[in-house]
Amino acid sequence: MSDVQTQPEPRSVLVTGGNRGIGLAIARAFAAQGDKVAVTVRTMCDMPDGILAVQADVTDSASLDAAFAEVEKAHGPVTVVVANAGITKDQLLMRMSEDEFTSVIDTNLTGAYRTVKRAITGMVRKKTGRVILISSVSGLYGAPGQFNYSASKAGLVGMARSLTRELGSRGITANVVAPGFIRTEMTDALGEDKKREYLANVPAKRFAEADEVARVVTWIAGPDAAYISGAVIPVDGGLGMGH
Template identity: 55%
Template sequence: MSRSILITGGNRGIGHATALAFAEAGHKVAVTYRSGEAPADLVERGCLPVQCDVTVAEQVELAFKTAEAAHGPVEVLVANAGITRDSLLLRMSEEDFAAVLETNLVGAFRVAKRATRSMLRARHGRIVLISSAVALKGEAGQTNYAASKAGLIGFGRSLAREIGSRGITVNIVTPGLTDTDMARALDEERTAAIVGQVPLGRIGRPEEIASTVAFLASDAAAYITGAVVPVDGGISMGH
């Protein structure tokens, strides 16, 4: 059955791969992007690009209205939009700390709150929050990012308890280092050090994260909610 799906930050990396996975499965997919051009391959596959900065409430509302007008009420939300501003704590500005939380955590709050409006009426829905293995194990130089991604776990599990009785599931995926623009920004030495901690000995592929998201959004995962699902090659095991 074709569902109306909205993915924030769907123009690249994990969000892009997730959009492709849903589109290829025949779903109606809308993707938000903050800047630049919408990816041509997503448009070619029928995805609806919507420019939206999740830190601006008015843009979130407009994005949902645009997606709803084209595809109907959002039935699956993937909150993926995120940024990094890495620095050691003593050098980190309050602006950089706040900006990461505003996008990664407060942005997810905005889109989840808006999505539940129609999901509660329908008594059905799927929300998947994209967190990070860093939320579980920590990472030097990423106190802001780790705080924002750990916040998603508490937020998602609390929301799962709030709305589970209405047939809505909320789950959290924690990817490890994945082959995206964000990972490519790391120098070779840092990348090698991280990969050296991964039991599977490599970084992840966006498609591997996307397949997990697609499963959690499917009927096969109807009895899974409040779960934290690591897709990280084993780097966070034990946390």
Template identity: 65%
Template sequence: MSDPEETSGRSVLVTGGNRGIGRAIAEAFVALGDRVAVTTRSGGAPDGCLDVRCDITDPEAVEAAFAEVEAAHGPVEVLVANAGITADTLLVRMSEDDWSSVIDTNLTGSYRLAKRAVSKMMRARRGRIVFISSVVGLLGSGGQVNYAASKAGLVGMARSIAREYGGRGITANVVAPGFVETDMTDALSEELKAQYKAQVPLGRYGSTDEIAATVTWLASDGAAYITGAVIPVDGGLGMGH
């Protein structure tokens, strides 16, 4: 007879899981039979997910979110740190708040999540952490000094975690999406969409499902020997970086 723990799925937490890439990732884990919780600020979690309200810039809210997930699904075994924001403007016009809000959400928020998740993963001697970065973090982008810095920082964070906790069976990796079809890209003008697409060797935008497939693979047994890696899912846009 199978161990119930083996057949009931893992406890998975996806931040920013109510739309776009985060939603696709959450839905992909649900389809695998995992017990999935998503953090949102205003609700709207996918069907089959535990909807946890959380502002990841608030340490107390992060602690409360993990407590809620643990009570419902058990300790988090797979963390996908996806939640992020932008505040785009040229450097000379960038305010202190433009900088600090993006860094606190995208980078410091991910630190808070990883620190809390690792505390329980260490005891279990297993765990998967996946940070959602961006091709912008590798290539840079005009008007996105704050965003690019926050996304580049995730690479150093993941690789440091990989070195600190690899001996405990914990992996930490980064997925770096390129231009992906989301509500955000839908709002762009046709001229801008064509301009961006022309930069991509594959000649198209990616889909949220393609990002989700990479994340679920990194959390699978097949990727057990992969840690500290940066996986670009960008149609070749950032190759060589």
């Protein structure tokens, strides 16, 4: 017997920025439990079987509308949305250009606004929905050189809590998952000294796997978490300690 807990019925799930890393791990996890999964990508690419790729840029409302329409035609109204798309343009504040600040905010925070606003239309009609916003330990703990990124990821907490108060009575939950250091191609490429420097601050003394984040996301979107909303769930090995 499979250890995967399946949903009563397959749901239409959309993950933004789902072509690699954490986003792809999340998409795979939902597909593994039987959901109908789509991901947004900026450039079309091959995806694993069972995952539909739709082209969209979260900074462009028209492209998001077209992507949602494509997903709805293929899978039905989206009832689980994971706002994962994000960028970094790290720089110390004294050297940070206005474009480096605004472009990160537009993708990570305003992009989440565009995505969630479009998604909740169908959720309100169906009186059910799960909104998961992928933040970061940097948004709660703060990080030097990430004034823009930390601000964008902190803003997602306010979004989830406002949405919870607006739509909690409609069967819609909104939660934040805040990963810490995740093992990716980027962290694998770090020198040993830099890895030790990062890990010195993590009580768990290791990087997380993307699948560990994905399992938290699928759980918070599932039936066992139906009474959890407005929460921030860290997946950071103790780095943030509740910040």
